Amino acid sequence: MKIAVFASGNGSNFEAIVEAVRDGKVEAEIALLVCDRPEAYVLKRAERLGISSITLQPKAFESKIAYETEVLDHLQAESIELIVLAGCMRIVGATLLKAYPKRIVNIHPSLLPLYPGRQGIEDAFNDGATETGVTVHLVDEGIDTGPVLAQRKVAIHQGDAIELLEGKIHALEHELFPEVIQTYIKKLKS
Numbered sequence: 001m002k003i004a005v006f007a008s009g010n011g012s013n014f015e016a017i018v019e020a021v022r023d024g025k026v027e028a029e030i031a032l033l034v035c036d037r038p039e040a041y042v043l044k045r046a047e048r049l050g051i052s053s054i055t056l057q058p059k060a061f062e063s064k065i066a067y068e069t070e071v072l073d074h075l076q077a078e079s080i081e082l083i084v085l086a087g088c089m090r091i092v093g094a095t096l097l098k099a100y101p102k103r104i105v106n107i108h109p110s111l112l113p114l115y116p117g118r119q120g121i122e123d124a125f126n127d128g129a130t131e132t133g134v135t136v137h138l139v140d141e142g143i144d145t146g147p148v149l150a151q152r153k154v155a156i157h158q159g160d161a162i163e164l165l166e167g168k169i170h171a172l173e174h175e176l177f178p179e180v181i182q183t184y185i186k187k188l189k190s
């Protein structure tokens with residue numbers, strides 16, 4: 001199964017997935033990193049890990065359709081079968097959703113449908129929630145709304161610093177995301 005990972009920032013989930021593939025825990029090939037920010041640290045990780053990457057900035061295109069059509073050309077040239085969003089700060093539009101029905105997976109740092117959007121961890125923390133977590137889900141046209149594939153909880157104790165919570169969430173993401181990708185790949189193949 002050929003996978004493209006879309007990421008915009010740090011890329012710790014990207015690296016966890018690449019490592020899981022190398023360890024034989026995910027039966028796939030990470031064929032391409034698609035990035036939308038030239039300064040993103042994930043690009044350095046890709047270089048170090050020997051994964052091909054492309055950086056396409058949406059603002060360089062006249063429309064979202066034009067941008068996604070260019071992305072799609074790259075995906076099709078690489079025969080990509082599954083898209084994994086790992087810290088991708090962009091809403092996927094109709095062009096990609098149509099080309100990859102039920103084949104776009106996202107990870108979100110909350111127990112969806114709670115705390116969707118860009119700041120899932122901060123929003124749960126500032127809300128005084130006593131638990132939050134991680135969700136892996138299929139992507140649809142909404143923001144963090146597609147069918148849930150898996151969720152794991154993380155407790156928030158009184159007096160916890162947000163940094164502690166962030167650390168717990170990210171550690172859980174790095175474990176859960178490769179696991180769910182592997183399970184989903186098997187389902188797609190069956």
Ligand code: GRF
Pocket residue numbers: 007009010011012013014086087088107108109173
């Ligand atoms: C993760 O918390 C993920 O859930 C969210 O964006 C963050 C990306 O982190 N969608 P990283 O770039 O993988 O380190």
